[in-house]
Amino acid sequence: MIDFEWYRSFISIYKHRSVSAAAKARILTQPAMSQHLAALEAEIGEPLFIRAPRKMVPTDKGKELYTKIVPLIENLENTTLEMLHSSSSKGLAPVIRIGSPAEYFTKRALSSIQHLEIRFLAQFDVASILLEKLEKDEVDLILTTQKSQHQGIEYRKLEVEVFVATAPPEYETDAKNAEEIEQWLLSQKWLSYGLELPIIRRYWREHFNKRPDFQPWHVIPDLRSILEGVENGLGMSILPTYLLEKSVQENKVKVMFPELTAENTIYAAYKVDHKNNPILEKVLDAFKLNN
Template identity: 60%
Template sequence: MIDFEWYRSFISIYKHGSVSAAAKARFMTQPAMSQHLAALESEVGEPLFTRAPRKMVPTDRGKELYTKLVPLIENLESTTQEIKQTSNHPSEMPLLKLGSPVEFFTGRVLDKVRSLDIRYLIHFGTAPTLLNQLINEEVDVIMTPQKQTVTGIEYTSLEVETFVVVAPKNIKVEEEWSDIESWLHEQSWLSYGLDLPIIRRYWREHFNKRPDIKAKHIIPNLQSILKAIEKGMGVSVLPLYLIEEAVKEGKVQILFPEVSVENALYAAYRIDQRDDPNIKTMIQQWKK
């Protein structure tokens, strides 16, 4: 009798081109993955791949089997996920473990997902921490500004956020654009981290160099940085979604609004969870 997991392993090897990469994607050991393939080939009666030094090349029989299996497996996995969501507690909403930077969750995610019939277990953290939690299956999906090539992880683009220089309301700027870098260099800077994230991007894009500045205060929370700017403690580079209300209320001001930095944001999830109905629903809702 053919085991369903053999099919999933075969498809993973086909997609990744090697047993080792497929094993990582499915969070299995390489010997277990090889055993699945050997068992399936034994049932089929002929090789499904030609073994090359660093690549598994599908045979004609392997290509034929893959073409037939993929739509069936994807549909079956999607159906299984739906049954899993409702079988144990049909009266309860499904649970989605979602990871996000705290500022982005408060400023953007809440508004996007609040109307969905899904329960949320929220994890806050930095992009590297959240990615590690995703790999270790501690969360189902994460919101992240960093797209890293990690075997078994898939990214879907959500939106592009715009960052601008934000300053206390009483700061005056009279310099011409040619003097702006010097003016910015003299300011007290508030940064999310010692390596000046986003500020470094801003300098490279508009002044074609790394910033020769040292942050006066390191505050690892964008909302707290905004509050510090309101209190006149310095300037920083912050996303528009975070500062809109403070700007309307006259608590802070945007300097040089025509000169901004854009940063892509993604939803990341494990490839074997791409058909999870909760993840698909959340992403569809985001893109409406």
């Protein structure tokens, strides 16, 4: 029995004229792609490509198969999308699976998509794990600060987060120049997202041209919990401004040295193969309108 994935691999090889390029586009290993092609050729009973140096040249049978199956697969994909719309019209909205850092989804992303007639399944994790989930088709879309070089994945810039030094409201200093500011910061207790001081390192490089030379007092892998810790006087941290608005207004925290900031770009990432999905496009448009 022919596996549908063999056809998808065949089409990718046909378009790219290369097994390795097709494998990268489909986010598969080259041996897996070769196995798909070999299995399909065994079922067809004829070679579909001539293996030339650095190029796969389709045979007449390969050209014939490509011409016949591409319209069928496109029709199958369109039928699936029509069924999604049909389900929506019957009161069952379509679903999209979104991976994101928990705090960003809660404080920023959720408000952008809450008005859409789309159901969403959210998964929270760090950027590296979210990318793995996207590659394995466990999510349809991820929100991430890391832009990888994986072929077959497309990125859209959503916004630039601005991070500032955040401390309990009773903290005071008369430090003015960079050296004095750094010395004052080094004398404080720090709350960090991880032992490697993510974002704190960027803040230090940006303003003091060096790596921070200290260990965090507390490590809490959730920015919302770090903010709670700062509010309760456990120390200070570098946090995004969107997370601080209410706390600053209520005088639960204060921004130290507001002229010193660090930035982090947020991207939406998805597989190129899915870029024409109207549900995905609607969600991306919603993010764009709100940033």
